[in-house]
Amino acid sequence: MKKTLTVNLAGSVYHIDEDAYVLLDNYLNNLRYHFRKDDGAEEIVRDMEARIAELFTEYIREGKQVITIENVEAVISRMGKPEDLNGNADGKEGEDEGEERASRRLFRNPDDRVLGGVASGLAAYFGWDVVWVRIVLIVAGLWIHGLLLAYLIAWIIIPMARTATEKLQMCGKPINVSSIGKTVTDGFEQDGEPTGDEKSRSRMHRVGDAVVAVVGFLLKLFLILVAICFAPVLLIGLVVLFALLMAATGMLISIPAVFYEALPYVDWGMIGTSSGTAVAIAVCGLLAVGIPAVGLLQLVMQGLGTWKPMSLTVKMVLVLLWLVSVAVGTVFLLQAPFIEYSYFM
Amino acid sequence: MNVDNVKSQMRKGMLEYCILLLLHQEASYASDIIQKLKEARLIVVEGTLYPLLTRLKNDGLLSYEWVESTQGPPRKYYRLTELGERILSELETAWDELSDTVNHLRQKFLTVL
Numbered sequence: 001m002k003k004t005l006t007v008n009l010a011g012s013v014y015h016i017d018e019d020a021y022v023l024l025d026n027y028l029n030n031l032r033y034h035f036r037k038d039d040g041a042e043e044i045v046r047d048m049e050a051r052i053a054e055l056f057t058e059y060i061r062e063g064k065q066v067i068t069i070e071n072v073e074a075v076i077s078r079m080g081k082p083e084d085l086n087g088n089a090d091g092k093e094g095e096d097e098g099e100e101r102a103s104r105r106l107f108r109n110p111d112d113r114v115l116g117g118v119a120s121g122l123a124a125y126f127g128w129d130v131v132w133v134r135i136v137l138i139v140a141g142l143w144i145h146g147l148l149l150a151y152l153i154a155w156i157i158i159p160m161a162r163t164a165t166e167k168l169q170m171c172g173k174p175i176n177v178s179s180i181g182k183t184v185t186d187g188f189e190q191d192g193e194p195t196g197d198e199k200s201r202s203r204m205h206r207v208g209d210a211v212v213a214v215v216g217f218l219l220k221l222f223l224i225l226v227a228i229c230f231a232p233v234l235l236i237g238l239v240v241l242f243a244l245l246m247a248a249t250g251m252l253i254s255i256p257a258v259f260y261e262a263l264p265y266v267d268w269g270m271i272g273t274s275s276g277t278a279v280a281i282a283v284c285g286l287l288a289v290g291i292p293a294v295g296l297l298q299l300v301m302q303g304l305g306t307w308k309p310m311s312l313t314v315k316m317v318l319v320l321l322w323l324v325s326v327a328v329g330t331v332f333l334l335q336a337p338f339i340e341y342s343y344f345m
Numbered sequence: 346m347n348v349d350n351v352k353s354q355m356r357k358g359m360l361e362y363c364i365l366l367l368l369h370q371e372a373s374y375a376s377d378i379i380q381k382l383k384e385a386r387l388i389v390v391e392g393t394l395y396p397l398l399t400r401l402k403n404d405g406l407l408s409y410e411w412v413e414s415t416q417g418p419p420r421k422y423y424r425l426t427e428l429g430e431r432i433l434s435e436l437e438t439a440w441d442e443l444s445d446t447v448n449h450l451r452q453k454f455l456t457v458l
Contacts, residue, residue: 054418
C-alpha cells in the first residue's frame with residue numbers, strides 16, 4: 001500500500017505516489033536552481049512542467065490512475081538531468097555549480113522548534129547540540145530575568161529559514177544542486193505523520209508566530225514614530241557625540257605633552273610640524289576609532305542576517321586605512337608637543 | 346580530445362538554426378518541435394529545447410500565443426517574428442558557405458573514402 005498525493009501541474013490535476021512526488025519536486029527544484037542565472041528561468045521551468053504534465057497525461061491515457069516513481073524516472077531521463085542541459089547563454093555551465101561559498105547566517109529553524117526556533121537556529125549557527133542550548137537557556141532564564149525578553153526580541157528580529165537555500169545557510173553548508181535536493185527530501189521526511197502532541201504544538205506555533213508578527217509590527221511602528229518625534233533630538237545627540245569624539249581626540253593629543261615634559265632633552269622640533277597637523281590628528285583619530293566601530297556594527301548586523309557580508313576588497317581597504325591612520329596618527333601625536341611649544345614662543 | 350564533446354558542440358551550434366528552420370514553415374508548440382528534432386536526431390534529452398526557445402523568444406526572434414488543447418494543458422505555439430525571418434536568411438547564407446567549405450575540404454582530402 002502506498003500513500004498518494006494530488007498535484008497540480010500546469011493546471012491539470014494528477015494523483016502521484018508519495019516517493020514519486022519527492023523525486024519530482026526535487027527535480028523541479030534542481031532545474032530552478034540550474035537555470036537561476038538565465039533570463040527567463042521561471043518561464044523555462046514552467047514550460048518544462050507543462051511538458052511533464054503532457055507526458056503524465058500519456059501515462060494516464062494508457063489506463064493508469066496514479067503516477068509512480070518509475071514514471072517520474074522515465075520522464076526525468078527523457079527531459080534530461082540539469083547537468084545535461086545547457087543554460088546560461090555563454091555555455092560555461094557546470095563549472096559554477098557548488099561554487100557559492102558556504103556562508104553561515106543566523107536564522108530561526110522552522111523544522112526543529114519548541115517556541116520560535118531561536119535555540120535551534122543558534123545551535124545550527126554555532127554547530128552546538130540543540131538540547132544543550134535549550135537546557136542552558138532554560139536554566140539561565142531562571143536566574144537572568146532579561147533572558148525571556150531577549151528571547152522574544154530574537155524571535156522578532158531573526159528571520160525564519162524558509163527556502164532550502166536559507167536552511168543550508170543556517171547550517172553553513174555549501175549551496176549546490178545536490179545539497180538543495182537533499183534538503184528538500186529531508187524536509188519532506190521530517191514532516192511525516194504528526195502525532196497528537198505535535199499537532200497541539202503546531203497550533204501553539206501558529207499562535208506564537210502571529211503574536212510575534214503583531215508585536216514586531218507594532219514595535220517597528222513605535223520605533224518609526226519615535227524616530228520622527230525625536231529627529232531633532234537625535235540630530236543634537238549626533239552633534240554632541242561628534243563633539244565628544246573631538247574632545248577625546250584633543251585629550252589624546254595632549255598626552256604626548258606629558259612625554260615632552262618628562263623628556264625635555266629630546267629635540268622634538270627635529271620632526272618638524274605644520275598647521276595642518278591638528279586636523280590630520282583629528283582625521284586619524286576619527287578613522288582609528290570609527291573603523292573598528294563600523295566593523296563591530298557590521299559584525300552584529302551580519303550575524304542577524306540583516307546586512308550582507310562585506311566584500312574582501314572593502315575589508316582590506318578598511319584594515320589598511322586603519323593601520324595607516326593609526327601609524328600616521330602616532331607620528332603626528334609625537335609631533336604635537338611642538339605645537340604647544342611654539343605657542344609659548 | 347573528447348569526441349562526444351566535439352559532437353555535442355557541433356550539434357549545439359546547429360540547433361538554433363534548425364529551430365528557426367522548423368518554425369519557418371509553420372507555427373508549432375514545444376512537443377512538435379521536440380518530435381521533429383528527435384526524428385532528425387538532433388537532440389537527445391528534451392530539456393535542451395526549453396532554454397533555447399525562451400532565449401530566442403527573449404531575443405525577439407520568436408513570438409508565441411496560447412492555444413487551448415483538448416488533451417492536457419494549453420500549449421504555447423511559437424512562430425518566427427520578422428527579425429527571426431531575417432536572421433534565418435542570414436544563417437541560411439552562413440550555413441551554405443560553411444557546408445561548401447567543409448564539402449570542398451572533404452572532397453579534396455577524403456578521396457580515400
